[in-house]
Amino acid sequence: MHEPATVSRQLVVEAPIERLFEMIATPGWYISDHAGDKTPQTIHPLADGHVLRDDRFGNFFIRVLEVVPPTRHVSTCTYSPLNADAVAASGPATTIVIDLEQRDDGVLVTVTETGFESMAATEDELRAMLDGNADGWEKGLRWLQDQAAHT
Amino acid sequence: MDDDVGRVFHALGDARRLVILDELTRSDGATATDLAMRVSISRQGVAKHLRVLADVGLVDSVRRGREVLYTANPRAMQRANAWLERRGQLWEQRLARLKRQAETDS
Numbered sequence: 257m258h259e260p261a262t263v264s265r266q267l268v269v270e271a272p273i274e275r276l277f278e279m280i281a282t283p284g285w286y287i288s289d290h291a292g293d294k295t296p297q298t299i300h301p302l303a304d305g306h307v308l309r310d311d312r313f314g315n316f317f318i319r320v321l322e323v324v325p326p327t328r329h330v331s332t333c334t335y336s337p338l339n340a341d342a343v344a345a346s347g348p349a350t351t352i353v354i355d356l357e358q359r360d361d362g363v364l365v366t367v368t369e370t371g372f373e374s375m376a377a378t379e380d381e382l383r384a385m386l387d388g389n390a391d392g393w394e395k396g397l398r399w400l401q402d403q404a405a406h407t
Numbered sequence: 408m409d410d411d412v413g414r415v416f417h418a419l420g421d422a423r424r425l426v427i428l429d430e431l432t433r434s435d436g437a438t439a440t441d442l443a444m445r446v447s448i449s450r451q452g453v454a455k456h457l458r459v460l461a462d463v464g465l466v467d468s469v470r471r472g473r474e475v476l477y478t479a480n481p482r483a484m485q486r487a488n489a490w491l492e493r494r495g496q497l498w499e500q501r502l503a504r505l506k507r508q509a510e511t512d513s
Binding site for chain 2: 263264265270275285286369373374
């Protein structure tokens with residue numbers, strides 16, 4: 257039987273579980289480029305989530321579904337490639353479950369992402385998601401710069 | 408349309424289509440009538456789901472006399488799996504950065 261599309265990864269971190277939970281509960285902690293460099297981000301709390309505006313990558317609507325400190329955090333993330341006023345709060349979203357488990361050798365961090373079937377995105381959009389949206393935006397900005405240089 | 412990975416995931420997001428695809432991957436092919444009997448879905452329902460699966464390249468069809476034989480096409484699934492693998496690698500990078508930052512802070 258085929259299972260719904262799921263991505264799951266684990267890693268042991270030698271740090272206090274409370275500190276780790278604080279980090280993974282920060283909205284959009286994972287949004288950065290390949291090198292891990294972050295661009296300025298602003299977070300606007302809403303009644304049912306947060307809007308994270310990243311100067312480089314665009315806007316993300318993050319809805320928190322479940323918080324069990326310091327062991328579990330469940331949220332959905334909707335990427336909005338449009339302008340800052342058009343964050344898609346109800347658009348297709350993947351669900352990101354993060355579980356923290358204290359073990360003798362550290363804290364086992366497990367990330368499980370599901371919900372890809374809710375996306376009917378084009379391959380280009382999916383590739384942009386894969387690249388942390390960096391490449392898609394960089395290509396777009398380069399295209400705009402090229403256009404500007406020739407007009 | 409098998410280059411559209413997002414639509415493949417969308418097509419896979421229906422339990423009845425997964426059952427139909429499972430049946431096809433376990434056999435050398437089947438007609439819509441055969442599938443309807445095997446998966447307990449009406450023939451019209453099976454035909455509708457087969458169209459969705461065929462549109463994204465998960466299923467191929469070939470006419471054989473008065474019947475149409477459907478077979479699973481693994482290429483679209485392989486592309487979707489490759490995308491998921493790259494998505495997993497992205498999470499590996501994110502977790503590695505989390506580990507570096509947390510262990511540096513501690």
